[in-house]
Amino acid sequence: MGGLQLVESPVALRLLSTAPRPRRRLSLATFGHVLRPFRGCNSMICVSNARQTHVEVSSTYLYKLTVPKKVKFSTRSTSASVQPVTQDITEDMHKDYPISGDEIRTRFLNFYASRGHKILPSASLVPDDPTVLLTIAGMLQFKPIFLGKEPRSVPCATTSQRCIRTNDVENVGKTTRHHTFFEMLGNFSFGDYFKKEAIVWAWELTTKEYKLPPERLWISVFKDDDEAFSIWHDEIGVPKERIKRLGEDDNFWTSGITGPCGPCSEIYYDFHPDRGYESADLGDDSRFIEFYNLVFMQYNKKDDGSLEPLKQKNIDTGMGLERMARILQQVPNNYETDLIFPIIQKAANLAMISYAKADDATKTNLKIIGDHMRAVVYLISDAVLPSNIGRGYVVRRLIRRVVRIGRLLGIKDAGEGNPDGAFLPGLAKTVIELSNQIDPDVTGRMPHILEELKREELRFVQTLERGEKLLDQFLASALLNASTNGDRPCLAGRDVFLLYDTYGFPVEITAEAAEERGVSLDMNGFHIEMENQRRQSQAAHSAVKLSVGNEVELAESVPDTEFLGYDMLSASAIIKGLLLNGEPVTEVAGGSDVEIMLDRTPFYAESGGQIGDNGFLHCKGAEDSKDTAIVEVKDVQKSIGNIFVHKGTIKEGKIEIGLEVNAIVDPTLRQRAKVHHTATHLLQAALKNVIGQETSQAGSLVAFDRLRFDFNFHRPLSEHELMKIEELINQWISDSTLLQTKVMPLLDAKKAGAVAMFGEKYGEQVRVVEVPGVSMELCGGTHVTNTSEIRGFKIISEQGIASGIRRIEAVAGEAFIEYVTARDNSMRHLCSVLKVKAEDVTGRVENILEELRIARNEVTALRTRVAVLKATALVNKACIVGTTNIRVVVESMDDTDADSLRNAAEYLVDSLQDPAAIVLGSCPGDGKVSLVAAFTPSVVKMGIQAGKFIGAIAKLCGGGGGGKPNFAQAGGRKPENLSDALEKARVELIAALDGKTS
Structure with missing residues (x-):
């Protein structure tokens, strides 16, 4: 027999119960903290500020309590003991980095700025390029320039680009260098300098600015690029032994299926120069890491795979910031740099785990969390929200991996008294704290990011708990079948698809769970199911779209x-x-x-x-x-x-x-669009005025007949708030204010207070539309000249479309006139039908509804009386079964609705008393079947459950149902089968009861 164990450390008190005993009472002298469950427990125990606090502790769970260093505690359990903890879980493994990641980024940008490059901001993670799902490289924002489709605004530029790549997601955390989110430092030439300057500057940056030892640097070039080889060897002085010629797969870079491309040269850092030159393999991750790639962009790759020379030769380079940070900060992997490790440490603290003492599997999981959290925060910041398709699926997949791994590590909440149990927002705050130099705008979007993460996490946890049970059943079945047949355990493709389609389990999560149990997946069967669904979906879409x-x-x-x-x-x-x-x-x-x-x-x-x-x-x-x-x-x-x-x-x-x-x-339709677009700006201004400046746009539609505006808000708007919004907008319309439009630099527009559309991509020059004193937004749409052109504004509806997202639909201008006219016509007709004046319509309708409610209650009461009368007659029809004299009633009650059928069953149970079993059926009309089963406790104890029994009978009527062991309801769509179904119920029920009592 075990007992209760108390463990004290400078920062943590752990309460561990090892005995499967009933709940016991524990007394803790604390200073007011939260006793949080760990590994397998969903509840939370709060410890109050009292000096002496009593808490109920389940003896099957491990709880953790963060406390001051000198906390006093006592137990009223004879088996409790105190032991010291040797490891402080909040250790800082890397307190003193020789250089910060921010400094590495700044030095890179300043180095190239001093050589004539313009520093440009990172582009969005959502590229303006249909051939690429997400921004995978720094050059994507310059692709139109490389193609000659857009004029260059500067001859050369330098950036720190946020990137997402998911093709190696299974390697994240397992290797030292793979990531889904990373920063790519780059310098770009648009027909200005070319190969020689790119190589010379790269070497100068690496060896002089960053002071990397030249003898530790290796070079790769494309096998046919003699020019690059010559520059590296003859002009830079790199020994031939440290220059490798590689093939197209390694040293010929493309940006996607089509587009700019060319040979490249890469710089590698050697962690083990003592191993010598002979048989050195640049692909050996234990020795080398590639950190700087120089692409000599000379060609455009066409659809057929052919290459055509570009009009101008360009340079595209990329240095992985995380990789350079690993080298300069002298840590064993990218994850332990100051760019990522604070997130990992936060996750470890939430899990009450020492990263330094953790095993490899735990460290891998913590690294995955650190990597994926960066990806999802920046994706959501760029308006990529979780969904089941496209970019949204990337976000959802990464979020769900983090949630599942966090739960495996024992993380249940953010450790901040968070009552909803979500831990992603707490991790996201750490990511955002690190984001100032990457994208300062992320901080302003923090409320939206945290809300979206919380909503997605809690939604998935609910699904996960249901799906995990089903997955366990599937895996157990696969293992059982394998042991029976002697085959390798494999999860059927249809089961993988069910988990994906119904329960939202990404295939990768199913695969990870299966791998832990030694079960493989039938991916061929899964793809067949996916293709069947895809064909069904495609049949519903016939719109002609441009192919990529x-x-x-x-x-x-x-x-x-x-x-x-x-x-x-x-x-x-x-x-x-x-x-x-x-x-x-x-x-x-x-x-x-x-x-x-x-x-x-x-x-x-x-x-x-x-x-x-x-x-x-x-x-x-x-x-x-x-x-x-x-x-x-x-x-x-x-x-x-x-x-x-x-x-x-x-x-x-x-x-x-x-x-x-x-x-x-069409001038009429254009005017309608202009009216609705300006009205949309007024609506956003009114919302901020009425419900708070923190609300922000989440989407919109400006059509000819209406406008639709989606915004972030946590509750429905009241009638008073909606009226206030309408009043404000109509006042602004009547003010007859002239709009002002101007084009200005993006930074100037933001400084002036212009509101940017969340997730929208903007160039250096932006168009600003201002309603003086009311609204100022970045907008490229068409607008009225004067607010008086809008004429009037009316909200048609306000509703929630997702958790935390509200939608307003409204009309303005001609659509407003049409709406008001139609409503007036309806009111006149209603007055005529009700024979009242317009001002009396509301009262008359309320009276009619009250009369209808009373009448319906009377009808329900009458139906219940009729059902009980019918049930009274059935008492005498009860047959006696078994040695314990179980009274059984299986009958049809014509023209009885579901509620009355339930009341009749309850009446029979009370009348017949225990032991009794009742099954009733009815055809209330509209081609429907209603069934109900009620079993007394003695019957349930025999192992006969109402829910399972009625569900099987309902299938005969083309339906289904279920409920509790003692009471259940079901329905069906085949009334012609009711008689046979009840007969089968009678036979099976009597046989089952007779067998249990004989």
Whole structure:
């Protein structure tokens, strides 16, 4: 028999019960702290500020209590003992780094700035490039420049780019260098300098600025790049033995499926130069780490894999900040640098674990947490929210890995008195504290980030607890089948898919759990299930969209579109590109749906929540036609770069590339969009005024007939708040304020107080739309000239669309007039029907509803009386079963609804008394079947449960159901089978009861 064990240390008091005894009472003299459960317990025990506190402690769980150094304690348990803890769990393994990660970043940027490079901010993790899901390299924001699609604003630049890569996620924490989130330091030349300068500066930065010993540096070059080899050996002086020629897989860099590419040269650091030159392998991670990659961008890779020379030779380099920090800070892996280790230490503290004393598996898990938390914080900061598709799935997958690992380590909450049990927000705060130099804006987004993480964590914990039970069943079944058949245990693909599709288990988490039990996954079966679902989903979508390949081809052959729509609604233009069914063509005949690219346009392309313009393109027909061609434009979207794609139908004639057109925007619809867009700005200002400045936009739709605005808020808005918002907006409308628009540098706009759309990407120059004294936002949309053009504003609805996200739908302008007119017409009709005045409608409706409520209650009471009367007659029909005289009733009660059927069953149980078993069925109408089972305690003790029994019977009626062992309900859709189902119930129930008592 064990007992209760108290363990004291300078920072922690641990209470460990090792005996499976009933709950016992413990007395602790504390200073007011929280006794938190660890490993396997969901509850929390609070220790009050009293000097002497009594707490109930389950003898099957380990609890931990953070206390001051000299805490006093006592126990009223004869088996308790005190032992010292030798390891302080909050140790700081790396108190004194020789250089900080922030300093490494700053030195890199300043080094290249002193050599003519402009320091530019990191781009968003969401790239403006359809060939790449997330930003994977520093060069992505410059891809249009490398392609020659955009003019260079500077000849060369330097950045510290936030990046996400998930192709090696299974290696995170297991190796010294793999990450999902990392910073890529880079210097870029846009046709300015090339190979020689890039190599010379890289060597100077590495050996002089960072003072790395030259004898520890190795070089790799592309096998055919003699020029790079010569520069490294002849001009820099690197011995030939330390220069390796490698193949295309290692030293030819591409940015994606297509795009800029070229040979590269890499610099490696040698941790063990004592091993010599012979047989040195740069792929040996225990000896070498590659930290600087110089890409000599000379080509553009096309869809067919061919390479074409770029118009200008460019330089793209990348230095992994985490890798350089590992080298300069002299730590054994990237995770123990000051960039990541504070997050790991926070997780270790929450788990009450000593990182220094932890085993390898625990350290790996802590490293995964440290890595993934950085990724999810910055992804959410860039408006990538958890979902089951695309970028959102990346976030969800990483969050769920952290939650599952945290639970395995025993982390239940943030250790900050957090009542909801979420621990991700606590870790996220540490990430954000480290973010000031990476992205200072993350701090301002902290409330949204923490709320999103908490919501996703708690949602997954609920799913996880349900899914874990099912996963355990699946794994146990797989192990049992394997032991029976002598096969290797394998989890069926359909089960993997069920966990993924229904319970939200990423396949990777299922695989990790299975691996722990020695079970493999049937991935082929899983992919078959996924493909079946994908085909079903695709059948529901028929919209024609540009393929990635065609978008890239467009970017190469079609110039960016000049937008004229701020100043004019019609303009002449030239057709520069045509797509028919998503494929590039040179001409299109009448009657076809077509996508048209023009050199310039007055049509607004959908962006910033505002939908694209509608209108017409008028043009002369092709050379062999004298007819005028007319295209009805129904939508306008943006493709790669700034290419506007006009989607529409050719109403007359035919068109071809090169024809001149007259592009005419529908002025009425444009005005409706302008009104709703300006009203959206006023709505955001009113929300901040009424419910608080902390609320922020989470999405919007600016349409011709309405506006929709999503915002972060934790509760529904009251009627008073909605009325106040409407009053404010309508007052601003009546103030007849002139709007002001101007283009200015992004930093100046932010300093002036302009509100940026959360998650939106902005260039160095931004357009600011201001309603003086009311609103100032960064916005590229179209707006009214004066607020009086809006005429009126009305909120149609306010509702929650997700946890912490509210949505307002409203109308303004002509849509407002139409809405008010329709509502007035409805009111007049209602007054006519009710025969009351408008001011009396509310009272009359309330009276009718009260009368209806009373009538319904009377009907329910009558139905219950009828059901009880019918049940009274059934008492005498009870048959006696077994030696214990169990009274059994299995009958049909015609035209009885589910509630009355339940009341009848309860009446029979009370009347027949224990032991009794009742099964009743009814067809209340509408093709439905209702079933109920009620068993007394004696019957339940025999092992016959109402929930399981009624569920099996309900299947015969095309339905299902369940409930408690003593009472359960079910339903079905096959009333014609009720008689047979009840007969089967009678036979099986009597047989089961008879067997239990004989």
